[in-house]
Amino acid sequence: MRISRKVVLVVLMLFMFGIVAGCGGKAGGGEEILVGINAELSGAVASYGTNARDGAMLAIEQINAEGGVLGKKINAIERDNKSQADEAMSVSADLVGKGIVAQIGPLTSGNVQGCTLVMMDNKIPLIAPAATAVNVTVNEKGETLDYIFRVCFIDPFQGTLMAQFAYENLGAKTAVILKDASSDYGKGLAEYFKKTFTEKGGKILAEEGFVKGDRDFRATLTKIRGLNPDFIYVPGYYEEVAPLIKQARELGITAPMGGGDGWDSPDMIEVAGKANLNNTYFTNHYSVQDQNPKVQKFVKAYKEKYNKEPDAFAALAYDAVQLLAQAIKDANSTNPEDIKNALENIKDFEGVTGRMSIDEQHNPVKAGVIIEFKDGKQVMNTRIEPK
Amino acid sequence: MLELMQQIVNGLSLGAIYALIALGYTMIYGIIKLINFAHGDVMMVGAYIGFFSVSLLGTNIMVAMIFAMIACALLGVIIEKVAYKPLRRATRIAALITAIGVSLFLEYTTIFLLTPQQRIFPQGAFPVHDYNFLGLSVSNKDIFIFISAIVLMIILQFIVKNTKTGKAMRAVSEDKDAAVLMGINVDNTISMTFALGSALAAAAGVMIGVYYNTINPLMGILPGLKAFVAAVLGGIGIIPGAMVGGFILGILETLVSGYGNSLYRDAVAFGVLILILLIKPTGIFGKNTGEKV
Numbered sequence: 001m002r003i004s005r006k007v008v009l010v011v012l013m014l015f016m017f018g019i020v021a022g023c024g025g026k027a028g029g030g031e032e033i034l035v036g037i038n039a040e041l042s043g044a045v046a047s048y049g050t051n052a053r054d055g056a057m058l059a060i061e062q063i064n065a066e067g068g069v070l071g072k073k074i075n076a077i078e079r080d081n082k083s084q085a086d087e088a089m090s091v092s093a094d095l096v097g098k099g100i101v102a103q104i105g106p107l108t109s110g111n112v113q114g115c116t117l118v119m120m121d122n123k124i125p126l127i128a129p130a131a132t133a134v135n136v137t138v139n140e141k142g143e144t145l146d147y148i149f150r151v152c153f154i155d156p157f158q159g160t161l162m163a164q165f166a167y168e169n170l171g172a173k174t175a176v177i178l179k180d181a182s183s184d185y186g187k188g189l190a191e192y193f194k195k196t197f198t199e200k201g202g203k204i205l206a207e208e209g210f211v212k213g214d215r216d217f218r219a220t221l222t223k224i225r226g227l228n229p230d231f232i233y234v235p236g237y238y239e240e241v242a243p244l245i246k247q248a249r250e251l252g253i254t255a256p257m258g259g260g261d262g263w264d265s266p267d268m269i270e271v272a273g274k275a276n277l278n279n280t281y282f283t284n285h286y287s288v289q290d291q292n293p294k295v296q297k298f299v300k301a302y303k304e305k306y307n308k309e310p311d312a313f314a315a316l317a318y319d320a321v322q323l324l325a326q327a328i329k330d331a332n333s334t335n336p337e338d339i340k341n342a343l344e345n346i347k348d349f350e351g352v353t354g355r356m357s358i359d360e361q362h363n364p365v366k367a368g369v370i371i372e373f374k375d376g377k378q379v380m381n382t383r384i385e386p387k
Numbered sequence: 388m389l390e391l392m393q394q395i396v397n398g399l400s401l402g403a404i405y406a407l408i409a410l411g412y413t414m415i416y417g418i419i420k421l422i423n424f425a426h427g428d429v430m431m432v433g434a435y436i437g438f439f440s441v442s443l444l445g446t447n448i449m450v451a452m453i454f455a456m457i458a459c460a461l462l463g464v465i466i467e468k469v470a471y472k473p474l475r476r477a478t479r480i481a482a483l484i485t486a487i488g489v490s491l492f493l494e495y496t497t498i499f500l501l502t503p504q505q506r507i508f509p510q511g512a513f514p515v516h517d518y519n520f521l522g523l524s525v526s527n528k529d530i531f532i533f534i535s536a537i538v539l540m541i542i543l544q545f546i547v548k549n550t551k552t553g554k555a556m557r558a559v560s561e562d563k564d565a566a567v568l569m570g571i572n573v574d575n576t577i578s579m580t581f582a583l584g585s586a587l588a589a590a591a592g593v594m595i596g597v598y599y600n601t602i603n604p605l606m607g608i609l610p611g612l613k614a615f616v617a618a619v620l621g622g623i624g625i626i627p628g629a630m631v632g633g634f635i636l637g638i639l640e641t642l643v644s645g646y647g648n649s650l651y652r653d654a655v656a657f658g659v660l661i662l663i664l665l666i667k668p669t670g671i672f673g674k675n676t677g678e679k680v
Contacts, residue, residue, distance in 0.1 A: 181650055208649045213609060215599040218397040219644030219652075226390045239505055243599055250517055251393075251524055270507045271600050 032075040033068075033334050035060070035324065036095030036103040038115065039317075043083025048107040048313045052129055053078055054306050055314030056104050059321035062301070069328045074321075081106055085114030092118040092126075100124060101334050104320045107313060109133035112148070119147045125340045127151060127324055129316035130285075134188065137362040149343050149362045151319045151351065155185050158260040158283040159192030161368040161384045162233060165281065167200045169370075169382065170256055172231035174203045176224050178217075178244070180236030180262075181209030189235030189260050205229050210240060217244045218251060225253050237262040242271035249276040258282060264371075264378075274376030285312045286353040287369045287380040298352045312353075319351035354383065389522050394645045395638060400529040402637020403536040404598065407591040408614035409621070409629035410540060411584035414547075417624035418560045418580040420479065424486040425466060426588055427611020428493035431604060433459045433589025434596040435497065441512045448512045452593045456586040463585025464578045472574070490611075497604035505603040508596045532594050539587060540630050547626065552579055560624075609653075616660045622670025631671060 037056055040049030057076065064073045077098060081088035088106045092115040095103055102125045106112050109131040119126045128136060128150040137148045153161075166172040175197055180186030186209075194204055205227045208220050221244070224232065232248070232255050234241055241263055248257065249272075256279045263282040288299055288309050298318060302310040310318075326349055328334060331342035346358045354367030365386055372381040408430060415423045433455040440451035470489050474482045517526045547553040555576045558566040567573055595610065596602045614629075617636045621628025636656060643655045663670060 210649060211653075213605070215601070215606075216397075216401055218401075219394060219641040220649045222390060222393045222397060223645045225393075239601070243601065246600070250526060252519070252522075267505070267507060267601075270510075273510070 032073045033070075033328065034098060034100045035074055035076050035321070036092070036098070036100040037076050037078040038081055038088060038091045038095060038103055038105040039078065040083040040105075040107050040111065041078075041080035043081075045083045045108060048130065049080070049083070049105070051311050052105065052107050052313040052317035055302070055310060055317035056129075056321045058298075058302055058305055058314075059318045059325075061305075063321070063325050069325045070332065070334070072334070074325070081111060081114075083108070083111070085111050088112075088114040089118055091115075096122045096124055101328075101336050102127065102324050102339055104317060104324065105129065107131070107317075109136050112136050116145060116148060120145060123147060123340075124336045125149060125343060127320040127343075129320040130313055134184075144361050147340055149358065151323055151353070151356065151364055152285055152316050153366055153368060154188075154363050155260070156188030156192040157363075157386075158368065159189040159194075159233075159235065160196045160386065161283045161370075162189075162258045162260070162281070163193045163196035163200065163202070164387065165283075165370050165382070165384050166231045166233070166256075166258060167197060167202050170231060172202065172229075172256070174205050174227075174229045175231040175233055176205050176227060176229040177207045177233045177235075178220065178224065179207070179209050179234070180212065180240060182211040183237070185237075185260070185262060186235045190233065193233050193235070210236070210244070212237075212240065214240055215243055217247050221248050221251050221253060224248075225251055229255055231255060232257045234259045235262070238265040238268050238271075242268050245272045245280060246276050249273075254279070256280065261285070269373070269376045277373035278375065280373050281370050281381060283368045283384075284371050285368060286315045287371060289380040290369060290383060292383065294350065295352055315352045319353050319356075322351060323349055323356075355385070390645070392523055394641050396523060396525055396529065397645075398638030398641035399634060400532055400598075400637070401641060402617075402634035403533045404591065404595060404610065404633075405614050405617045405636050406630045406633025407532070407536045407539065407594065408588060408610055409617040409633045410536075410543060410626065411587040411591070412614055413618040413621070413623055413626060413629040414543065414587070415580060415584045416618070417626075418556050419471075419475075419577055420560075421471065421482050422486065422615070422623075423584070424483070424611070424615075425489040425493060426584070427607030427609075427614070428490045429459055429463060429466075429585045429607075430588040430592040430595070430611065431497065431602070431607035432462060432493060433585075433592030434602045434606065435501065435506075435592075436589065437593035437596055438506055438508055438602055441509050448593070448597060451512070452590055455589040455593050459589035459592075460582035460586040463581040463588075466585075467578060467581040472577075490607075494604055494607070501604065503604055505601045508600050508602060510600070513597045528598055532598060535590070535594060536630065536633070539590065540626060543583070543587070544626050546583070552576070556580055613656055616656055619660060619670055620663055622673035625670070625672045628670055628672035635671075 037053055039053045040046055060074045060076050079091040081091045088111040104127055107130045112128045112131040125147045130152050131150055132152055132155045134154050137145055139145055177190050179190035234257055241259055258281045260282060261284045299310055327339050327342040331338035349356050356364035356366035359365050367383050367385045369383050370381040371378050412426050436455040436458045437451040440446050440454045466489055470485050471482055474485060515526055515528055517524055555571045558571055559573055559576045563573055617632035618629045621632025640652050640656055643652045
């Protein structure tokens with residue numbers, strides 16, 4: 001008896017909540033478009049979420065200043081997921097209940113995966129600004145998740161970009177891969193690099209590995225020195241890569257070396273040393289130094305509004321909102337289903353982080369930037385458009 | 388040929404590090420028959436003390452090493468008094484498990500107090516020069532670590548063989564009860580052994596910090612295990628054996644990475660441990676003494 005009364009109460013409450021939420025949605029339906037921002041505003045990765053929120057809000061402000069989308073203003077509801085996957089899920093459920101047409105965020109791959117089920121069940125598209133893990137947009141069977149999109153390239157794609165840079169810009173014909181074999185990140189980048197480099201006509205002389213925690217690489221490096229490659233690809237994280245580069249230069253290896261965004265840390269310069277890092281490059285999503293007018297316009301507006309430099313999270317979240325606005329325009333509708341279909345067909349969208357087209361797995365095919373270490377400073381070398 | 392020579396140089400400097408840690412391992416085992424799995428972590432604590440001495444107090448590397456050795460000698464004595472002494476009459480497996488507990492305690496206390504982030508050893512602490520002999524590159528830190536390992540081994544051998552304390556250590560090692568009857572203070576002797584072994588670990592820790600530039604709370608695990616393999620390979624409890632075992636292991640690993648597959652390196656190192664335990668458990672320098680009945 002008691003149980004059934006409780007159930008009735010819960011059902012009743014849910015029903016009432018539904019009416020309230022429905023009313024809210026309907027009331028806003030006429031003049032504004034509700035967009036949920038589910039971000040890590042506190043907790044372990046609060047800096048990712050805060051910067052992304054700032055980027056997204058700037059985009060919304062700019063869109064609204066220009067008259068909004070389809071004559072309607074965008075109204076953002078921002079919520080903190082405390083950097084936790086379960087919290088991200090309840091935030092999503094709450095936002096969906098409020099009648100959003102799409103959700104921007106969360107930032108980390110794990111937190112996006114926390115929301116996946118809610119978005120799929122309610123058929124509301126989610127655009128992840130910075131979730132780079134491969135399995136964010138596909139399920140375990142490899143099927144694309146219909147309502148999950150992202151504006152950042154997946155981790156392994158950096159291998160493709162670096163192979164293109166090494167072959168075309170550095171003129172490398174031979175390369176050696178020395179990967180972090182204990183992480184999916186290192187293995188994925190290595191695989192894509194190898195594929196693109198050999199397709200272009202380059203030759204991989206050897207593929208070697210190391211594992212997390214290694215500090216002595218001289219045996220492998222001595223072997224590589226004997227092979228005398230034009231380029232050495234080292235996909236891994238800075239803890240291992242920094243001493244590796246130092247030891248390589250100490251052994252007299254002068255070939256250019258490259259890696260992915262796992263290199264992006266101030267520790268690199270301190271551990272490896274300024275001079276040793278010269279002639280090394282890594283791929284990243286975006287650089288504040290990019291002289292592209294679109295980037296500079298964004299950087300200027302962001303600095304004026306927040307008085308700080310926009311990082312990659314801010315830029316990617318800005319693009320996520322702009323991409324959503326584009327999809328709504330293309331669909332000529334604010335129905336989540338129509339928006340999802342429009343997102344799938346995005347071609348050559350011009351974002352701050354590069355021109356992008358959404359592929360069948362909901363990953364953007366887009367440009368990246370090559371950052372070079374020059375006398376202990378990170379300098380943008382070039383922007384690489386995928387071919 | 389040049390490549391092989393370079394690989395041997397690489398192997399010798401890696402082996403010197405293993406040898407340095409293995410010395411402390413083998414010494415403690417030699418005296419009280421305890422495999423002190425916390426040895427690698429004492430080394431880590433030593434590296435941190437050296438790091439703070441250089442970065443906060445601005446001392447030079449030699450002073451930092453002395454600080455670290457004194458502090459770790461004390462730490463070693465405390466560990467022995469708190470964790471191992473109450474178990475002296477217990478089974479050896481109980482002491483062994485306690486050693487693993489001490490190891491985890493040191494690792495995670497350091498993580499708790501100092502965060503798991505790596506720290507960068509100040510580059511100015513030990514200016515590095517690279518020498519190039521006909522394409523063979525050797526740096527002064529390779530030479531430094533190599534010579535330190537040999538000098539420390541000789542000092543240790545001298546203490547154990549030619550001093551009164553050393554004589555007491557050997558007596559305790561042979562028969563604890565008889566040693567007591569001969570008027571030897573067993574507690575003090577064992578404390579002395581731990582102090583000496585831990586000071587050696589601290590020296591190794593500071594050297595590794597200098598050598599690889601970075602330190603972190605879990606840096607002791609893998610070198611500790613490798614040093615254990617080296618000690619067993621040379622014959623555990625035998626001081627020159629630890630040295631030789633360390634160099635053999637270093638060169639072996641280097642050759643595997645250099646001429647085989649770099650990812651099989653650790654597998655080969657631990658494969659050696661299994662092989663030696665199967666074929667000659669007493670190690671290269673070990674004598675085949677039958678169990679006393």
